Amino acid sequence: MDVQEAVAESQSVANAEDNGDARRDGQRKFTMGPNDSLEGKLVYDGHVHVDGRAEGEFRVTGNVDIATGATAKISIEAANVTVKGTVEGPVTAKDKLTLGKNAKLSGDVVVRRLQIEDGASLNGHVRMGDGEQHASGG
Secondary structure (H helix, E strand, C coil): CHHHHHHHHHHHHHHHHCCCEEECCCEEEEEECCCCCEEEEEEEEEEECCEEEEEEEEEECCCCCCCCCCCCEEEEEEEEEEEECCCEEEEEEEEEEEECCCCCCCCCCCEEEEEEEECCEEEEEEEECCHHHHHCCC
């Protein structure tokens, strides 16, 4: 309930300031600052940027960015995922997962493309490619 109130409040603030949500590439963007934390399930039509702490499940139509210093114990499902902080949990990126040089990811990954910078760590199973294409290709 706190999450819904926070989202509703942030949307009303954005509406008052901008007469609409903050937009990036034509999509809405939800940003969590370094002192923010979110616990629960977030289903969002747009991009999400985490600079604080998150716990639970993110199902996002756009991109998810986990900033340097951010910690997340979450299941992520998004178009593209960029991790520069610490993530514990499974990640499904419909297109690309990028791990920055200080990223720490512990969890299984399903992704079409994977980019890992020198210094990043990944512990988990990785499944790459288009799953539907492999299942039906004969």
